[in-house]
Structure formats: C-alpha cells, structure tokens
Amino acid sequence: MTSPRGRRADATANREALLEAAQSLLAVDPHASLDAIAHAAGLSRRALYGHFADRESLMREVISQGAERFxxxxxxTDDADPRVALARMAARLWREASAVRASANIALDDVHVSQTVQALAPLRRRVRAVVVAGVESGAFRGDMSSQLLSFLVERTGRATLRELRPATTDGAETVVRVVLSIVGVAWREQAALLETHPEILAAD
Known part of the structure; x- marks a missing residue:
C-alpha cells in the first residue's frame, strides 16, 4: 500500500507533468484540448480533473507560471541609465517568451487579457518605474504623461510579440528598438546604445 507521503509525491509529480505537457502543447496550439494534454502527460483525463477542475483553471495556472518568470x-533588471534598463528588460522578456511560449500565446489571447494583466502587475509596475525615471531624467520623451507612455510601451510590446513571435531571429533587437522608439530614443542614439552595451542583445 502506498503511504500518504508517497501519494502526495505522486500527486505532485502528476501535476508537474500536466503543467509541463500543457506548456509544450499550448506553445504549438493555444487551443490544445484537455484530452491531448492529459495524454501527453501520460495520464487520463480523469486524473487531470483531479488537479484542475476545468480547462480555464489549467490556463490560469499556466499563465501564473509564466507571469512569475516574467x-x-x-x-x-535595472541600470542607472533608464534607456539601458528598458532595453535589457525588453530583450530578456522577449527571450523568456520563447522559453515559455505557451504563456506568451495565452497572453496574446484576448480571452485571457484580464487574467494576464492581473498576473503581470509586478512587471507593469516595474516598467512604469523605469519610464518615470526616464522621463524625469530627460532620457525619455516628456511630451506625454509617464502613465500614458508606460501604457504605450506595454501595448506596443504586446503587439510586436503578436506580429513577430519569438522564433524570429532578430526579434529581440526589433523589440528593443521599437520600445526605445516609443519612449523617444532616436534611432542613431539606439544604435550607439546597443554598440556600447552589446550585452543587451546577448543571451544571458
């Protein structure tokens, strides 16, 4: 007979297997069925329901996992220069989106916008802080409020992710340049910044 500790260990392993399978399948097909996810995890659909009440509860957990990493x-990510801080953050988030493609796919799904917005609240606060610092220092454009500028950075990043997808070879540089353009950093200044700080686009 399996001990209570053994049963808990099995349950934990099954849950992790389900989440791993969900990440893998949803990265390819955001609409993958519960049957497909359970099968990929080597479990029955009934076993899946022992951990997740329905597909939405599984989606919420996948969103939560990805959001935590983001x-x-x-x-x-920080730097005394807000331009560098924002550029590094954009590049690192882009590469992370490639690693947790399922979370990125779900984040781009309008059905789950409210969930992802809530889960990514810490990230949004950090972006806002960097933008505020950039505006106050004069590194970023000052013709609009920091709140509006932060909103534009967030929406532009999301739109760029939707269009390019992380598999794009030069995706990180494109995202960095787009985000810096939004905050008012001229393209020549961007080029000089990336030449001075090649680590921004280098894999961590």
Missing amino acids: NQIAER
Missing part, C-alpha cells in the same frame, strides 16, 4: 525578470 515578473522576476522585470524585478532583476
């Missing part, structure tokens, strides 16, 4: 990147 939020950690935002919190860890």
Whole structure:
C-alpha cells in the first residue's frame, strides 16, 4: 500500500507533468484540448480533473507560471541609465517568451487579457518605474504623461510579440528598438546604445 507521503509525491509529480505537457502543447496550439494534454502527460483525463477542475483553471495556472518568470525578470533588471534598463528588460522578456511560449500565446489571447494583466502587475509596475525615471531624467520623451507612455510601451510590446513571435531571429533587437522608439530614443542614439552595451542583445 502506498503511504500518504508517497501519494502526495505522486500527486505532485502528476501535476508537474500536466503543467509541463500543457506548456509544450499550448506553445504549438493555444487551443490544445484537455484530452491531448492529459495524454501527453501520460495520464487520463480523469486524473487531470483531479488537479484542475476545468480547462480555464489549467490556463490560469499556466499563465501564473509564466507571469512569475516574467515578473522576476522585470524585478532583476535595472541600470542607472533608464534607456539601458528598458532595453535589457525588453530583450530578456522577449527571450523568456520563447522559453515559455505557451504563456506568451495565452497572453496574446484576448480571452485571457484580464487574467494576464492581473498576473503581470509586478512587471507593469516595474516598467512604469523605469519610464518615470526616464522621463524625469530627460532620457525619455516628456511630451506625454509617464502613465500614458508606460501604457504605450506595454501595448506596443504586446503587439510586436503578436506580429513577430519569438522564433524570429532578430526579434529581440526589433523589440528593443521599437520600445526605445516609443519612449523617444532616436534611432542613431539606439544604435550607439546597443554598440556600447552589446550585452543587451546577448543571451544571458
């Protein structure tokens, strides 16, 4: 007979297997069925329901996992120069979107916008802080409020992700340049910044 500790370990392993399978399948098909996810995890649909009440609860957990990683990147990324801080954050988030493609796919799904907005609140606060610092220092454009500028950065980043997808070879540089353009950094200044800080586009 399996001990309670053994059963808990099995349950934890099954849950992790389901989430791993969900990440893998949803990265390819955001509409993958629960049957397909359970099969990929080597479990029955009934076993899946032992961990997730329905597809939406599974989606929420996948969103939560991805958001946690995105939020950690935002919190860890900083620099005295707000241009560098924003550029590094954009590049790192782009590369992370490639690693957790399922979360990125779901984040681009309008059905889950409210969930992703809530889950990514720490990231959004960090972007706002960098934008405020940039505007106050004169590094970023000052012809609009920091709140509006932060909103434009967020929406533009999301739109760029939707159009390019992380598989794009020069995607990180494109995202960095687009985001810097939004905050008012001229293209020649961007080129000089990236030449001075090649680590921005280098893989961590």
